[in-house]
Amino acid sequence: MNWLKRIFSREKLYADLSDEIQEHLDEKIEELMANGMPEAEARLAARREFGNVLAIRERGREVWQFPAIESFFTDLRFGLRQLRKNPAFSAVAILTLAFGIGANTTVFSWISSVLLNPLPGATHPERVVALEELAPDGESKRTSYLDARDFRDYLKQIDSMTVAREMAFAVGSDTVIERVWGELVSGNYFDVLGVQPEAGRFFSIAERDDAPNAHPVVVISHPYWTSHYHSDLSAIGANIRINRRTFTIIGVAPENFHGSMPGETFDIWAPATMFGQVNSGSDWMLQDRKTRMFRALARLAPGVRIEQARVEVQAFAHRMAVADADTNEGMSATLLPMWQSHHGIQMSLLGPLSVLMSVCGLLLLIVCANVANLLLARATSRQKEFSVRMALGAPRSRLVRQVLTETLLLAIAGAGFGFLTAVWLSDSLRWLVPGTGIPSLARPPIDVRVLLFTVALALGVAVLTGLVPALQAGRENVNETLKDRSRSGTSSARTRRLRGLLVVAEVALAVITLVGAGLFVKSFHLARGIHPGFDSNNVAVAHVNFASAGFSGQQADVFSRRLREQLSHEPGVTAVSYSDFVPLSVGGDSWEDLQIQDYVPGRSENMKIYRTVVAPGYFDLMKIPLIEGRDFNMQDDRRHDPFQPVMIVNQEFVRRFIPNHDAIGRKVHGWGAWFTIVGVVQDIKYFQINEDPIPYFYVPARQIYRPEDGMTFYVRTRGSVQQAMLALRREAQAADPTVPVFNVTSLNDSIAGALYGQKIAASLLSVLAGASLLLACIGLYGVMAYSVAQRTNEIGIRVTLGAQPVDILKTVASDGLLFTVAGLVIGSIAAMAATRMISSMLVSVSPADPVVYAAVTAITLVIAIAACAIPAYRALRVDPMVALRYE
Amino acid sequence: MKKSEQRDLFPGALEMMILRTVKRQPLHGYALVQRIKRASNDLLQIEEGSLYPALQRLLKDGLLKAEWGVSATNRRVRTYKITAAGEKHLEREVTSFEKMLDGISRVLVPVKS
Secondary structure (H helix, E strand, O other): OOHHHHOOOHHHHHHHHHHHHHHHHHHHHHHHHOOOOHHHHHHHHHHHHHHHHHHHHHHHHHHOOHHHHHHHHHHEEEHHHHHHOOHHHHHHHHHHHHHHHHHHHHHHHHHHHHOOOOOOHHHHHHEEEEEEOOOOOOOOOEEOHHHHHHHHHOOOOEEEEEEEEEEEEEEOOOOOEEEEEEEEEEOHHHHHHHHOOEOOOOOOOHHHHOOOOOOEEEEEHHHHHHHHHHHHHHHHEEEEEEEOEEEEEEOOOOOOOOOOOOOOOOOEEEEEEHHHHHHOOOHHHHOOOOOOEEEEEEEEOOOHHHHHHHHHHHHHHHHHHHHHHHHOOOOOOEEHHHHHOOOOHHHHHHHHHHHHHHHHHHHHHHHHHHHHHHHHHHHHHHHHHHOOOOOOOOOOHHHHHHHHHHHHHHHHHHHHHHHHHHHHHHHHHHHOOOOOOOEEEEOOOHHHHHHHHHHHHHHHHHHHHHHHHHHOOOOOOHHHHHOOOOOOOOOOHHHHHHHHHHHHHHHHHHHHHHHHHHHHHHHHHHHHHOOOOOOOOEEEEEEHHHHHHOOOOOHHHHHHHHHHHHHHHHEEEEEEEEEOOOOOOOOOOEEOEEEEOOOOOOOOOOEEEEEEEOOOOOHHOOOOOEEEEEEOOOOOOOOOOOOOEEEEEEEEHHHOOOHHOOOOOEEEEEOOOOOOOOEEEEEOOOOOOOOOOOOOOEEEEOOOHHHHEEEEEEEOOOHHHHHHHHHHHHHHHHHOOOEEEEEEEEEHHHHHHHHHHHHHHHHHHHHHHHHHHHHHHHHHHHHHHHHHHHHHHHHHHHHHHHOHHHHHHHHHHHHHHHHHHHHHHHHHHHHHHHHHHHHHHOOOOOOOOOOHHHHHHHHHHHHHHHHHHHHHHHOOOOOHHHHOOOO | OOOOOOOOOOOOHHHHHHHHHHHOOOOOHHHHHHHHHOOOOOOOOHHHHHHHHHHHHHHHHOOOOOOOOEEOOOEEEEEEOOOHHHHHHHHHHHHHHHHHHHHHHHHHHHOOO
């Protein structure tokens, strides 16, 4: 360990070197004096001949050091001292950096958990892909159990495949019922995802057959095991009542596993073959190729790329489309990486998160420019320090390194605080996720990936902020600076120009973020103003789960009619009805393949038309105008012989499918029967507030019964919605205490989700844009204030020579305004280009909206003028006497 | 500040000269510098101090040994001696230097004639 010894014996080596040099000089002087030179002259000559003693000693010492590391530590110590010496500067720089880095890290932690790690707990999750079927018009669909089985059995490029369907279970005895979200899955689910049980076992080979209702076993989640069984192993083998059927718990999933829908968490997994048991005995879902209700996940075979497997999937889907033409005609299928899958929260978050990440990136650039600016301002006052060091023989590269070390220190401190902020804010992803009913992954894990991102960010920031000041360091002429004793720290024209450029960049970046925020604010404002086509005020809603009560269609009908009757007697209630879907809420993508009399669909036309099951009085209650025909009535039931099914369609349906628009009396085929159109209602917004009209139809609840969807009861009241909500809950319990009632709320609240993305984008981006404008103006103010301070004596002289206040103001303010206008122009042009990417996320706003640009220009100008005003005012108050005394 | 008329030595040149000089006779720093200057007829303007970092490098690489002692003029001096490794190193360096010089002169000769 030679180098170790060297470190410890280094003091001796250094001392030897110093002594030696001293002896050398002494000997030289002695010799020169012996030749008759006077002592003083000899000393000078000796030194001249020798060279720079300090630098040489330093270079001699460096031989024994690990130069890179050790001078780095020296720089570090010196940097720390510098930061301590200027606490105000350090605090401002560190805090703004922390703000910028914190915002970026937080958004990245969201992205990391939602997009980069969509299946936590799975082994090699990157090999797991989503298999989605495609309707003739390319719309993504789920798959049916039968289709999935064929895919599973015939695909070669796929190692294994599983299906899953999310479902709310009613768990517990008849009186204490809890709603628990789980998945119905095929037996190999855990194998495909590569998950090992935390306790007990997963589904055995015997439990993996396709025999319906044969295996009443479930796997529970780790959190559920902890909260309901105190993590006790006795839970394995215990019975659990789910939707009034008894299941046996066979195993517990590991702690970090939450299911197969990105961002959502599930607590129970039961075999898909048990579908009938948890849905009142109806297992048509497993036997009907048209009932596409499952999500399919596949694990790619070893060495196979997703593109290769996709070709096979497409080819096979086309074969199925021919072989099962009655159900699959025109259908195709594709494979998607999980983060592109249409199921889970990542789909709704992909757009907003990428916009957020970009804006945070811009914000960080502004922060960097600001800190660089501060550093440049400080560099001017440190010129002497640098000059002295250069005079003593420090190479310029050393000064550059010194500045970079200092910015690295700042960046690391900022990143530290930023990382803490991100940890503290990690819970906040919840705010971004619209309520789907399914509990979402509330706390994205702050993992190594996020930590690495922060570190990378800190390094990037250090270089970005340090580069300009570092290159500037030591550029000044040493002689000039040292000679110039009268004014400490004037900056060169070059530095001033650099700082000006930085301010222009800052303003430009701020303008981009402002335009983005402005567009989203306007979009949100307009979206809020769009009338959904129904009146959501003064309506209470509650979801009733028939499936978990094990109701038949008959029982559901009896219950619904009784509840409706009781509610209509409540004081203030003006209307009661029910349907299986609340417009503009989440879910409700139920559709039926229709065949319409006298209408021949185009080759790739999607005839899978969305529908809602409604009770009589629904349109009246929702205030959806009936254009022609009649509403459903209580006689629209199954008792007639022959069965006379009816439907009501919307205007878009008529426009699209009914020639001559004489809809009433036309026949439409679905569910294996011919329905008669009895009414036409106005279009409403079904899924999104900004959607184009969608063909849509309604069928009566007494003719079509789908227990798995449950029913939503609506109560319109003259009184308070709160009262109506209480009445709903109370009367539902009274009608049948075993029927679980969930999500009792107001209709306004339940459709708020439709505007959720808009609202979040508008408010978050406003905050970020406000922050960037503020930072840009601080930068502007800094530069202006500094330039006024620099020019104090110039102003003094000009005032003495008779300059008017206006002239002074002009000189001072013109620089600031020039910077601002330049920034505005550049920023606006960049914003035009950048915002084109978000146009699909805007509601009725063009990315080039002139009002937004005008507003942004106005705001920026006002704030910029304010930022210039204070320094300008100070310039006006310059007392010539005081100013000139500096000279 | 460097004097413009001063020629930069190529890397390793100073070390080579030090080794060569010390090989002939162990010397201390000051004497070493005077010896090199004289031997080069003062053609090589060596900044006296620049000798010391070079000496430190040679010490570190084990090509020289140093010992404090007293000189003939009764002065406390640190005397440098070449080591076996130093001799080998010097031999290698001189050979490669001569090759290089030979190559350079071959290129330069035709121009002069």
